[in-house]
Every structure is written in C-alpha cells, then in structure tokens.
Amino acid sequence: MPPTPQPLDYLPHLPPKRDYGIGVVGAGSIARAGHLPAYRSAGFNVVGIYDADTAKSEALAAEFSTVSFPSLEALLESPDVAVVDIATPTISHPPLVEAAVAAGKHVLCQKPLTYDIAKAESMVRDAADAGVRLAVNQNGRWDQAFRSVYALKQRGDLGDLTYVQIDRVGPLRWELWPWLWDRPRVLIVEDAIHFLDVVRFILGEPEWLFAAGFHAGDERIKGETSAVITLAWPDGAHGLLLNHAGIWDDDTHATYRFEGTAGVAKGELGVFYNFPYGREDTLAYRSERYDAAWIAPELQGKWIPDALVGPMAELFTAIHEDREPMNSGADNLRTLYLVEAAYDSISEGRAIRPRTPQGQ
Numbered sequence: 001m002p003p004t005p006q007p008l009d010y011l012p013h014l015p016p017k018r019d020y021g022i023g024v025v026g027a028g029s030i031a032r033a034g035h036l037p038a039y040r041s042a043g044f045n046v047v048g049i050y051d052a053d054t055a056k057s058e059a060l061a062a063e064f065s066t067v068s069f070p071s072l073e074a075l076l077e078s079p080d081v082a083v084v085d086i087a088t089p090t091i092s093h094p095p096l097v098e099a100a101v102a103a104g105k106h107v108l109c110q111k112p113l114t115y116d117i118a119k120a121e122s123m124v125r126d127a128a129d130a131g132v133r134l135a136v137n138q139n140g141r142w143d144q145a146f147r148s149v150y151a152l153k154q155r156g157d158l159g160d161l162t163y164v165q166i167d168r169v170g171p172l173r174w175e176l177w178p179w180l181w182d183r184p185r186v187l188i189v190e191d192a193i194h195f196l197d198v199v200r201f202i203l204g205e206p207e208w209l210f211a212a213g214f215h216a217g218d219e220r221i222k223g224e225t226s227a228v229i230t231l232a233w234p235d236g237a238h239g240l241l242l243n244h245a246g247i248w249d250d251d252t253h254a255t256y257r258f259e260g261t262a263g264v265a266k267g268e269l270g271v272f273y274n275f276p277y278g279r280e281d282t283l284a285y286r287s288e289r290y291d292a293a294w295i296a297p298e299l300q301g302k303w304i305p306d307a308l309v310g311p312m313a314e315l316f317t318a319i320h321e322d323r324e325p326m327n328s329g330a331d332n333l334r335t336l337y338l339v340e341a342a343y344d345s346i347s348e349g350r351a352i353r354p355r356t357p358q359g360q
C-alpha cells in the first residue's frame with residue numbers, strides 16, 4: 001500500500017506576537033479589498049490609515065473601525081505604529097519607504113518595490129543601516145496553490161522540478177489603475193512580477209531569461225500588455241511564463257503546472273477570475289510516492305484577501321526573531337533583477353543572464 005498523503009502545509013503561519021501596531025498608507029482598492037480584511041481575520045492591530053485623499057482615508061478607517069491620520073507625519077510620529085504598510089501607487093513607494101525608515105519604522109511595501117533598481121538597492125541599504133526590517137508584499141508566495149506546490153516540493157513529492165508553466169490570458173481591469181496608463185513599462189513590472197517571484201521561491205534562481213513583450217491590448221495603455229518569458233535554471237529545469245492581457249474575454253484563464261522527476265502539480269489561479277474578488281485556486285497533483293493517483297485537495301482561502309496575511313505575518317515573525325524576513329527587500333532585489341532582465345531581453349532581442357547581488 002502506498003502511504004496516504006498528509007495534508008499540505010499551505011496556510012500562513014501566524015506570528016508568535018501579533019499585536020505590532022500597523023499604520024496603513026494608502027486607502028485604495030488593494031487596501032480595502034485585501035490588506036484590511038486580511039489583518040482583521042488574522043487579529044492584527046491596525047492603528048490607523050493615511051491616504052493623500054482624506055475622504056478615502058476616513059471612509060476606510062470608518063469601515064474598519066480604526067482612525068484616519070491627517071498626515072503621513074502624524075502616522076510616522078505615532079509611537080503605536082511599529083510597521084508602516086505601504087499600499088499606494090508604485091511611483092510613490094520610494095519616498096514613503098524612505099520616510100518610514102527614517103522614522104525608525106519597519107516597512108511592508110506593496111510590489112513592485114520600485115521601478116528603479118538603484119533606488120531599490122539604496123532602500124535596502126538604508127533599512128539595514130537604520131536597523132529596521134524592510135519587507136515586500138509579494139503575496140504570490142502565500143497564494144494557496146503556489147504554497148501548496150512549495151510544500152509538495154519541500155516534502156519530496158515532486159522530486160526534482162524540471163518544468164514550470166504559468167499561463168494567464170484575459171483582459172486586465174486597467175480602469176482600476178489609471179496611474180499605470182502612461183507608464184512605458186506595465187505588465188511585467190506590475191503583474192508578471194508575481195510569477196517571476198513565485199518561480200524563484202519554488203525553483204530557486206534562474207540562470208537565463210528570454211522575453212518577448214509588446215502592446216496587444218487596451219488603447220489606454222502605453223506599455224506592454226503581453227509578455228512571454230522563458231527561463232532556464234542551472235540544473236536544466238526550464239519554464240514558460242505567459243501573461244497576455246488582450247482585449248478578448250472568451251478564453252480568460254489562469255493555470256499553472258509544475259512538473260518534476262517524481263510528480264506533477266497543476267491547477268487554476270483563482271485571483272485572475274473576477275479580479276479583485278477572485279475565487280479559490282484549484283490543485284491536482286500526483287506523485288510516484290502515492291502510486292501516481294491524482295489527488296485534488298480543496299484549498300481554503302483566496303489570493304485577495306487571504307494571501308495578504310502571510311507577508312505581514314512573516315515580517316512580524318522576523319521582527320520577533322530578530323532576523324530578515326523571507327520576503328525581505330534584499331531578497332526582492334533578485335526579483336527586480338529578473339524584471340530588469342526581461343525588459344533588457346525585449347529591447348536587445350537576446351537571452352539575458354540576470355544580474356546577481358554584489359559579491360554573489
């Protein structure tokens with residue numbers, strides 16, 4: 001008889017200390033649909049919210065029974081705020097991170113940390129010099145399906161991974177992000193970055209990357225709306241990330257497949273159906289360990305809001321244990337280097353060996 005598979009360890013591990021005060025900056029769609037509901041469900045302590053648009057800040061604070069700070073300074077001066085949680089448009093991340101770090105606060109910043117690699121490197125240095133933790137909200141690492149694949153790999157059910165494919169096709173809700181419309185770079189840095197970060201998390205650091213990207217969609221958008229990224233790892237594993245935000249919704253789908261020498265895992269990514277509400281991911285896997293029979297556990301929770309508990313829980317645990325979080329700014333530099341490599345590959349028409357942190 002083959003062994004019965006144990007339940008998968010995919011739900012976020014709650015921190016030993018949960019009452020660090022959170023000051024949320026940004027009261028937009030992800031704060032409202034994701035951050036605040038996630039923190040409420042995890043029992044985290046939201047001290048207050050600040051948004052440059054006071055009416056939005058006050059409305060969200062009222063909805064979640066917290067206070068609205070009148071200014072960023074008021075939030076940063078509050079001794080009750082230990083962690084500044086940044087959920088504003090990407091262009092505003094660097095000055096907000098810098099102000100929070102200068103005020104001696106730990107920071108969780110939404111992805112992408114910044115559009116500017118040199119700035120990302122200096123933010124990481126500043127946080128280290130100030131003795132505070134800087135983490136990035138790459139919550140795909142806590143997506144229920146991707147975490148399950150990670151757990152399967154960790155316990156050996158998939159063997160050595162040989163192939164990954166993530167395939168997302170369908171229009172995006174560009175009306176939610178007018179601040180993206182004029183950006184020269186869009187889809188890879190804002191959306192495919194999740195896939196790049198997740199494959200690093202599960203397979204490690206890729207050695208080569210080749211990307212094609214172009215504008216194939218909504219006329220409001222100036223940057224690329226379609227991207228195909230091919231990756232190769234040093235051990236020969238390879239992968240294909242497809243992200244096509246076209247204009248036709250007749251075949252909207254978002255699937256993943258991770259194949260290894262001992263098993264395979266595949267399913268759907270629920271967040272991309274009816275964003276931002278989405279639906280639960282699906283998972284089916286089979287492994288030599290269980291006579292290759294298909295196993296399809298039902299996954300609890302959704303990308304938004306549930307996968308937003310993990311990044312903050314990990315930061316809290318790291319603060320408590322006085323270590324770097326696994327979603328640290330320093331770790332995230334490598335994800336940003338992959339983003340940069342993808343754009344370099346598109347403009348130069350060749351495969352790129354992604355940059356590595358200095359000295360590695």
Ligand SMILES: NC(=O)c1ccc[n+]([C@@H]2O[C@H](COP(=O)([O-])OP(=O)(O)OC[C@H]3O[C@@H](n4cnc5c(N)ncnc54)[C@H](O)[C@@H]3O)[C@@H](O)[C@H]2O)c1
Pocket residue numbers: 025026027028029030031050051052053056087088089090092110111112137138139176177190
């Ligand atoms: N991890 C995920 O799954 C996920 C999903 C969606 C968005 N995001 C990221 O979250 C961030 C916010 O996205 P969103 O969809 O909520 O945007 P949004 O436009 O809905 O909200 C942004 C809010 O920030 C406020 N704001 C702008 N500049 C500010 C400043 N300097 N100080 C204070 N408030 C400011 C705006 O008034 C607005 O209320 C982006 O970085 C985006 O990439 C992540």
